[in-house]
Amino acid sequence: VIQSVSAPGAASVKEARSRRAWHDHPWLKFLARRSLGILITLVILVVVTFFIVHLVPGDPARNVVGVNASGQEVARMRQQLGLDDPLSVQFGDYIWGLLRGNLGTSFTQHVAVSVIIGQRLPFTALLAACSLIVALGLGIPAGILAAAIDRRVSWFRGVFVAITSFGGALPEYVVGTGLVFIFGLTFKVLPTGEANGPTSIILPALAVGLGPAAVFARIVRNEVASIWTEEYMVVARAKRLPSRILYLRHILPNVVTSTLTLGGLLLVSLLGGTVIAENIFAWPGLGTEIVQAIEDSDYPTIQAVILMLGVLATAVNLIVDVALGLLDPRSLLGAR
């Protein structure tokens, strides 16, 4: 019995193919590219943030020693904070600190910035996550429902588009103020601020999430309307499958891909919305911290908070891309 026949050099061709297959694996290529992209993004973020904070008006040293301090005291504080060093030296110190995991010490609070981040990041992450739940939890069902009604009621589309356009255009501070007025001050059913108990998150999450929910609803409605005319849907409908099966088995999974892509982008924009909402609701997250830090020209805190928000945003994008890759491997090809 001849088990195998090998032409001269065949083994090395196999190995080469195997090696090429290993290198050509779409996931590896995808992850390598994304990692490189994240690295470049973070480097740009670090460099730009460092130089931008130095454009913030006001002298941090003056802020630390107080308005009545003498010029000599201000100069002494500038030296102590390292602000009289050339910008290149300050930048070098900052990068060296980052490489060692040292985000610096807050000029005004006199504690390690990592401590401040550690205390505040969980609140911002919680708010962003709850806001995304609001955006997806309301937006997807509303979009699917709207598509269903749309086919039966001719005038509904115009009303739906008007409402969702209006809702999507409302800024967080308008939505937040309205929610406070209705649910906090008028009916007194929900707390208007601070992080005291699970109900405290409801109004801030709605303030951040309702606008994106409206945008989501519109996009999902359009997606569903487009899927409805696909051949596989025509076949499914011809089989007279129940609506539940039509929507849950055939429509929802096909809506998820586009929704997830948008969800990633929206979560990044939600992080911006949290900054505003946190200040409206006195929510003790990074948003209130960065506003105060900018007012105080607290360079290390500003730099660290922006870096953290940037890391959060890139991490979310990565997770979304990975999830998309798992759900729809064609997206990996698109990432090439």
Place this chain on the structure above:
Amino acid sequence: MANFITGIVCPAGVSNPTIMTTKSEGTGPYVLQSEVSGSSYTLRARKDYTWGPKFPGQPQGTLPSQLVATVVTDENAAANLMLTRAADVSAFQTSNASRVDGQKGFTATVQPVFLTYLIYNEAPGHPTASQAVRKAIAQAIDRAALNSAQTNGKGTLMTSLGTPGSTCTGPDPQTLIPATNTSAASKVLKGMSFKIIGSEILNNGQGQTYLQAALDNAGANASLTNLDNESWVDDLNSGKNDWDLTIQIETNGVGSFFTATPSFLGPVPPAGHNSGNVNNAPALAQYKKASETLGTTQCQAWLQMQADLLSGNDILPLSTAPNTLVFDSHVTGLGVGGYFQPGTFRIR
């Protein structure tokens, strides 16, 4: 614990300054129990506390066993917390005070926290180096209208340079404050240009906006740059002298007679705080005398310094800017100089 106004540090902090950022020390009625830096601070009452100042008018009641101080920078949010009973005590500088003050179940005290003055830049080359121009500017201003703009009318018009309630009183200095006279002001100011800078700390800089309008109304051409407070302080102390007029804002925390005097007499920036470059030798001599004496002699020197500055049109006292201290009905307490004294808080 260090006092931010007086700069007094307890002995433990003096011997080891690093502990001031890591633990609670000192002799106050409360000790720090926990903190989230820049966000919230929980204080626990000392059980053995029997010393400390006896404030006149100390309200009766039970000393709170715990105080939770939350940093809320947006006064809208602070008013919301008060109105929903999520906070018991809060201070307001903006019109948000009116959302709470006067509402059923709240008591409010209005106390001056800032004193405001119009400062002219008298450095050579500035139009305000001329006394005639300075007097005309003062005549162009309706101080009551300016008070409405910068404090929503909650401030009190200042009748002297000194802290309201000071025991050092003399002849009414108001006679030295030019009365509003727009037509007289116009004769001098018409066609002149002025550069105003100011801080947004009081009502978003509406006082400066009024000042600009008043000068324009008198025929002058005034430009305005409102800055955040820190940038404004930087500019004044830089010695750049890139402005002609500003509204000086001084804290009233210590309660001394002339807390603001170094801001309009003595060394000019960057060495000192005399940002208006006021060179009034008689007033400076009286300032030095007041600094070296006590009692009646000191008081007379202060009053003469005030008369010299006002008659030279080197400064124009404007109004106080208050803090409105609001308590929920079940809590009471005192404020001094516009700031809460947490040791006086009592539960009714």
